[in-house]
Amino acid sequence: MPVLEDGDMQTFGSELPAMFDGMKLAAVAAVLYVIVRCLNLNSPTASPRIISRNTLLSRYLFKSCPMLSKEYIPPLLWGKSGHLQTALYGKMGRVNTPTPCGLRKFLPMKDGATATFDLFEALGEHSTGDDVTMVICPGIGNHSEKNYIRTFVDYSQRQGYRCAVLNHLGALPDVELTSPRMFTYGKEG
Template identity: 50%
Template sequence: MTELLLLLLLFLCAVLLCVVVIRGEGPVPPHLYYRKASPFVAGVLAACPVFIKPYTPTRLWGRSGHIQTFVYSKLERWHHPNLHGRRHERVLSDGATSTFDVYEATRQHRSAGDLSMIVCPGIANSSENPYIRTFTDVAVRDGYRVAVLNHLGVLTNRKLTSPRVFDYGSTTEFHYMVEDMRKMYPNSSFLAVGFSMGANIITKYLGEHPDNQKHFICGMSLCQGYDIASFNRCLESSVVMRLYNRAIARSVRSLLRRHRDVLFSSEAERRYGEADVDKIFSSTSVIDLAKTFSCRRAGFDDPDDYYAWGSSATYLNNLTIPMLFLNALDDPVVSPSVHGIARKFAETRDNCLFVVTHHGGHLGFYEGGILVPSHVTWLERAVLEYAGAIVALNSGER
């Protein structure tokens, strides 16, 4: 509760600053990083004016990354749609029950093709989160089928069937969702979309086994941290960052507590060894939780080995399909200090674009209006324009 009050105070201070301080900076276009001689990226940019034109954040508070992030994570979307999808589940070899929801397109895509966005949400999120529902609604209205992974342990009405929850670096559940989607829609073209932690997962999934890329025409990584060790250091770099760190840790602890009877059962002890439950539930940072819980569950004794295994940066050089990486300079969760990983990759590939906006926070990207933003965010527009460009450039190919 203390961390929440501090974040609320930070939010109010940022609002005051945005209202009182006269800002000379007007809207500016994003920074774009790519191999300049790439005709493929040139074609993408020609079809994506969203990357060329200035991004205009909501006037009174949109230039604060903290407020953008607060609105996204705490207030979320105040008028998100009530979608109805079909839930699919699969019992995995370790007894875990993985689920995902499928939402059909409400109209045919302008290309007349069968297109499926395979979505991996952020940490401790699922198809029930308002930002995922809003994104899904925008995508199905544009002609895409959308499949959303529900991270293990997140759904409030589903009990765990195995002593395991989602992991920052595990691609197991995403892999089986893709396999099931391939069986259900063998003629569909797949586009991978990942938010934050989910962006790390889809990037790692595409890179860890090159054959995985055969089923996708592109990947879209939105606000990921690329390297877990560097990401953790960023979360400890200042008082404000430590507030975010504690908030994320509190969310994960809450999930672990909800499934405590399964996660710390005798079966869990047989699989993973005895856990220091008191230490786990007293952890106040993502780093502590990684050391006390995630590391052992993933089969690692050394946190550094766990971070290398789980980070998408380890697998980037295996990527060959078109990729979009997108981050914001004022993201209070993912520091610009890790942007160099994506920039270096994008500038050495012919089919990769790294987009960095001045504003947007962590997955916020609200735009338009003086106080109340537009219903559709800049991020959603960017994803749909990029996806449309890839589909157009990919026409005639599978």
């Protein structure tokens, strides 16, 4: 059986700080790797792949909106990660959410439902000089009073767009539901 002498213990003791430094370095490298992966910092940018029929409308849209086929290069840190955008907006968006002023319109439907949309006038001139209306259909069960819609409407108004925002049936807390139907994108019946 081997016997350890005093000289052997000193040798082992001097290796411990170097081993812990290596573990710290490995931990830092692992954390950096996770950050790079979670923020998608190494994801390549590319032009979108658009699949459509070659129609008069699609040609008009691509001609009118050349940015649809351009490569999107997001801001470095938060632009590539939807998770980080959601977390940041969850904190910052609640503090500084604009409150655009608009006019609510009520549209009675044949089945007794009352569809509503809010109309917001442009606050600036559109880059083309035209009078342009943007129709915004929020996600299911959402409406023009949600923070993300208010922020988008405010930005769009400042870019010269008039905005019409569909309010889903039953989504607005202060508008009575007049039919058993709670969702519509405009189809009657």
